[in-house]
Amino acid sequence: MKPWQAWIAGPCHWYLCHSKGKTKPCLHHMTNGALKCPRCEVGEHAEEVGYLPLYRMLDGKPVMVIVHEASREQIDGLKLHAPVQVGRGAERSDPVWVQPMLVAPRYTSSIADRLKPAKLTPSLLKIWKVPGLMEWLLKRGAAPAIAAPDETAAPPVKSDGKPFDGFHAAAARRYAAPASAGSAVDDVLGRALKGKQPKPSTNGDGHH
Ligand SMILES: [Zn+2]
Ligand SMILES: [Zn+2]
DSSP: OOOEEEEEOSOOEEEEEEOSSSOEEOHHHHTTTSSOOHHHHTTOOOEEEEEEEEEETTTOOEEEEEEEGGGHHHHHTOOTTOEEEEEEOSSTTSOEEEEEOSSOOOOOOSOGGGGSOOOOHHHHHHHHOOTTHHHHHHHTTOOGGGGSOOOOSOOOBOTTSSBOOHHHHHHHHHHHSOOTTHHHHHHHHHHHHHSOOOOSOSSOOSOO
């Protein structure tokens, strides 16, 4: 894909994920060891993956890119609304890179929610659809609103400007919509992850 420009929409969300096929979080890790992870149990590797919310400069649309651990320090150093250039190496498997832009227009929006850091967690829960995770979060006090996706918002686009596929569409829509229900989920997830970080599996792949 050709490099494109964006503003940072909020902090990058980092999770230990299984990234073979569809990238999904490690259930064991997400639940602080409370639940077993079927993907760990079949020996799938897990790695830190970042979900970075952006506003595309071209049209201001909210988009989300998946970034890898190697770029974490640099990406976490980017401030809200910082202008960035986004690209990827020639190979399909090359990681996405995000570099600060030195000269760029300032971010502005008439949408109040977009002046605050974007809340990604509800969107991520929707795209992940990890069995057991939603139930676990609800049991621990997350807002039930996250279980009812809002299908009415305008369809957002993904990082290369093309529409999201079905798998990502609902999530991206959630992200594009005002995310007032998000904070409760963030709180629960935050509390869970603040505890001791378990190994990704009790009987896992043996190389952690
Ligand atoms: Zn796992
Ligand atoms: Zn591993």
